[in-house]
Structures are given as structure tokens and as C-alpha cells.
Amino acid sequence: MTIFLGQAETVLREGFIYSLMAMGVFITYKILDFPDLSVDGTFPLGACVTAALINGGINPWLALLLSFLAGSLAGSLTGVLHVRLRITDLLSGILVMTAMWSVNLIITGKSAILQFFNRPTIFTWGVIRLLPDGLYRHRYVVVTFLLALAVKLLLDWFLRTKQGLLLRSAGDNSQYVISLGKDPGTVKILGLALGNGCTALAGSVLAQVGENADVNSGKGMVVMALAAVIMGTSLFRRISFLRSTTMAVLGAVLYKACLQVALQLGLPPHYLKLLMALLLTAALLSQRLSGKKGEKSLA
Amino acid sequence: MPETINLPLVRLEHICKAFNPRTVSETDLFRDFSFSIREGEFISVVGSNGSGKTTLLNLLCGSIPPDSGAVFLREREITRMPEYRRAAHIGRVFQDPMKGTCPTLTILENLSLADNKGRPFGLSRGVDKKRLDYYKSQLELLHLGLEDKVELPVGALSGGQRQALALLISTMTPIDLLVLDEHTAALDPNSSENVMYLTDKVVRDKGLTAIMVTHNLRYAVEYGSRIVMMHAGRTVIDAAGEQKKSCAIEDLLKVFNEISIECGN
Numbered sequence: 001m002t003i004f005l006g007q008a009e010t011v012l013r014e015g016f017i018y019s020l021m022a023m024g025v026f027i028t029y030k031i032l033d034f035p036d037l038s039v040d041g042t043f044p045l046g047a048c049v050t051a052a053l054i055n056g057g058i059n060p061w062l063a064l065l066l067s068f069l070a071g072s073l074a075g076s077l078t079g080v081l082h083v084r085l086r087i088t089d090l091l092s093g094i095l096v097m098t099a100m101w102s103v104n105l106i107i108t109g110k111s112a113i114l115q116f117f118n119r120p121t122i123f124t125w126g127v128i129r130l131l132p133d134g135l136y137r138h139r140y141v142v143v144t145f146l147l148a149l150a151v152k153l154l155l156d157w158f159l160r161t162k163q164g165l166l167l168r169s170a171g172d173n174s175q176y177v178i179s180l181g182k183d184p185g186t187v188k189i190l191g192l193a194l195g196n197g198c199t200a201l202a203g204s205v206l207a208q209v210g211e212n213a214d215v216n217s218g219k220g221m222v223v224m225a226l227a228a229v230i231m232g233t234s235l236f237r238r239i240s241f242l243r244s245t246t247m248a249v250l251g252a253v254l255y256k257a258c259l260q261v262a263l264q265l266g267l268p269p270h271y272l273k274l275l276m277a278l279l280l281t282a283a284l285l286s287q288r289l290s291g292k293k294g295e296k297s298l299a
Numbered sequence: 300m301p302e303t304i305n306l307p308l309v310r311l312e313h314i315c316k317a318f319n320p321r322t323v324s325e326t327d328l329f330r331d332f333s334f335s336i337r338e339g340e341f342i343s344v345v346g347s348n349g350s351g352k353t354t355l356l357n358l359l360c361g362s363i364p365p366d367s368g369a370v371f372l373r374e375r376e377i378t379r380m381p382e383y384r385r386a387a388h389i390g391r392v393f394q395d396p397m398k399g400t401c402p403t404l405t406i407l408e409n410l411s412l413a414d415n416k417g418r419p420f421g422l423s424r425g426v427d428k429k430r431l432d433y434y435k436s437q438l439e440l441l442h443l444g445l446e447d448k449v450e451l452p453v454g455a456l457s458g459g460q461r462q463a464l465a466l467l468i469s470t471m472t473p474i475d476l477l478v479l480d481e482h483t484a485a486l487d488p489n490s491s492e493n494v495m496y497l498t499d500k501v502v503r504d505k506g507l508t509a510i511m512v513t514h515n516l517r518y519a520v521e522y523g524s525r526i527v528m529m530h531a532g533r534t535v536i537d538a539a540g541e542q543k544k545s546c547a548i549e550d551l552l553k554v555f556n557e558i559s560i561e562c563g564n
Contacts, residue, residue, distance in 0.1 A: 160425045161422045161423060162411075162415055162423055162425050163421060165408055165411070165412055165420075169401040172404075173401050176400065176401050178386055180416050181384065181417055182383055183383045
């Protein structure tokens, strides 16, 4: 039983962390219809920025915020490549992803893993100390849950503002954005900045859990995030009161649970990426069979 | 009366436009084409496919740049002004009812966005509840019952309903020119009649200047104050006032057929 609870806690913690990225990819993929591969580079960017800052004595919460900004900057670069220089969406993402590899190594000072053991993190420093013992023991789940909730609520709010409505129109009908007197390209760049900011945030939180940043941690992130978003939105879309952001969070948790179950059943860890690719393929197929995405691409 | 009233609202000056330049399929559509629109005119443009009707609208709206020549709006040159900036002055309704609205947003959200045109799209609430009554009163004018469905996503509406809504959206804020790009062509006969009736009403009520491309000769004759027939990048008929009133479908068809015979069709 305790083993099971421990497993559940891991699934929830990881699920909430990756849900930050899933919500970001929800913006780029679902709202803007942009398959953004730069995520593979901006996830470790968040981790590396965080590690360098915390080693430099910066407040971990501030490091979290600055990671978001670093991710946004990289995301807007993807946007500029695509919108202003007219490079295809996939290639723009690949270019930024490739460039980030070097950027991340520059940030970590050429090491593949940058550690910051026993430095203050969002899990050990500040208000978190005030938690009663019972909760403090579960602080990873508590903090990651609160972060996922905060980002979800912020995004829900943003998507209902004027700028948010404009972002939603840009994905559906860019001619409509033009009619409203706005440049749809600028709106797209903003959406990519937001999506990659969220992704870097996930990288930052993951780094703070392990107290180290791994330059290689971005491999397969696109595949993971896309699968989480598609699973979440297709499995839960019949529940009408759920917002899409909530579906992305649930998708991420469910996705992590699938991986965890597979590992428990004895899947060797080096098969994990294969399973991830299979899961995304299955998610994409089931989506096409249910006809939802097909309608949209025709419109 | 101020003197400016005599100056045209929009001028296209010595426009040249070729498609597929430097290829075997190169076509010079416009060679030294000039055209002007006066304040308060409602122009119907007819002509066969490839005569340059839609290209004329695209040049006005800035969707495509001319190879040479200039475009003026109220005597200000806008030749290089991007389409999204011109949209502040020019409203457009497309043939495709999908283009004038956002399907995943509700009717209310679509109207709120349109209402905000020309102002910054910041972080204030997307839908201003204080304007709800105004939006509903505007929807009532369409007589489609949409005022009771404001929370419905626009994607759930029929083509005719969407096009009526697109008309409302494109004229929500003050504009200098309304561009109607075969906007009834994709609708069934009933919806088409209704949208055309609404268009005429909106243009009259708001005192708009409008240019409408249509394949429906009856609409071209019945509505508007000036009629233009285009052929191979030129205007072959351009009649306004009394001359326009005496223009019948038969007259249009006669010219139309003469041209077709000339072209060997």
C-alpha cells in the first residue's frame, strides 16, 4: 500500500510539473495550430537558467520567474523565424531547438549536468518552511500542484482577456485578426513566447526537484507534451464544465501514470522513449478516427 | 459644402499588376489601370472570371501589392500600407462565410473583438458586459434571432447567419469603405436575398461608401448607385446616377455577350 501511495505521489508530482509544459503546448499546438519543436530546447533552458541563477545566489522563486522569461524569449525567436523570415513552422522550431543546445551549455559552463545540491529551492526555502510537518513531507506534490493550479488559473484568465481572444482567433482564422486591424504574425509570436515560457517553467521546477539541471533533459519533450495535450483534450472533452487547460493538466498526469505503470510492469527504462512515441502515435490516430482534428484542418 | 467632398475617397492611379511574372503563364491583368470611388457611392462590379474584379478589391484592401502605381485613401497614399493597418479604414466581407468571424469564439466574443477594433487589445476583460444590450440591439436588426444565442460559438451557425454576422462585424466601428467580395455567392437563395437586403440597409443606415463584386446581375442592377463592368483589367461599362437607373440586366448581358464573342468563347 505504502509503495502504491509513493508511486501515486511520484506520478502526481511529475504529472503536475509536466502539466506546466502541456499547458504551454496547448497554446501553441491546440490554439495556434503550430507544431512547436523548440520545446525540446526550451525545457532544458529553464532548467539550466535556474541552476546557474541559484548557484549565483538568486532567490529560487525569482529564478523560476526568470526561467519563464528566458523560455519566452526563445519562443519568440521561433515565432520571428517563422513569421518574419517565413521559415516553415517545423523548421523554425528545429532551428531554435538546435541553437538552445549550445545556449544551454554556455549557461551551465560547458557541463552536461549542473548541480546545485543543498542550495535553496522553491521546495526548501521561504514560505514552504511554514507548512505543518504532515504536509511538509509531501511538499513536492503540494508545491507542484499549487504551481500547476496557479498557471492554469492565469492562463484561463488570459484567454478571456481581449488579447487572449485575439490569440484564439489567430489560430482559427488569421484573416479575421487582419480584419480587426491587428497583425496576426505578432499575435503568433506572443503565443509562442507564452507557450515556451510555460515549458521553461516546467524545466525550472524539475531542476529544483532534483537540485540539478541536465542539458539532455529536453529529449522527447515535444512528444510527451503533445501526447498529454491530445490525450487530455480527447478523453475529457465530453465533460463540458472542464476547461481545456484542466484537460491538459489531467492529460499530463494520466500520461505520467501510463509511463509509471509500464515501468512497474517491468519495462526496461531504455524502452521508455519508444513507449512515448507509441503513445503519441496512438493519441494522434484516435484523434483522427474520432474526426475532431480532421474537421478543423478542413475549415 | 467643403471642397474635399469633390475629391474622391479612394483613388487607384496607373496600376500595373501581372501574375506569375517571368513564367510561361505570365498574365498582365492591369496595364495602367485607374479607378476612383467617391464618398457615398455604392458601386456594383460585375464581369467574367479573370476580369480583375477580385484583384481590384485585393489592391484596395492591401492583400496584394501593385507592381507599379499608387493607391490613395482620402488623398493619403496607402500603397505600401499593410492590409491589417488598412483594416482600420476598410471593412471587408468575403465570399467564404468562414473568413469574417472566428468559429470557436461565441457571438458575443466576436462582437466584442470587432467593437474593440482600432484600440489596443490589452489585458482587460474580453467581453464588456456593459455593451451587451447594444450588441443585442445590433443583432436584432438582422432578424435572425441571434440576439438570444449570444453565448453560442459562431461555428455552430449556418452560412447565412455567419455572413449576416460578418456584415455586422465589419461595420461595427466607423469605416471609410465597405468592401463586399461576392459575399452572397456561397449562400442559398433565401439567405442570399436576406444578406443582400441587410447589406443595403446597413449601407443606407450608416451612410457608408461601398464597393460590391457580384456575379448576380440582378443585384448589380437593383442595388447601388453606380455599376461597373470589368473585362481584361479594364472597365467596359461605368454608369452612375440616371444612367445607372436606366441600366437593365439585358443591357449588361448584351455587352457581356459581345465581349465573350470577341474572346472566342
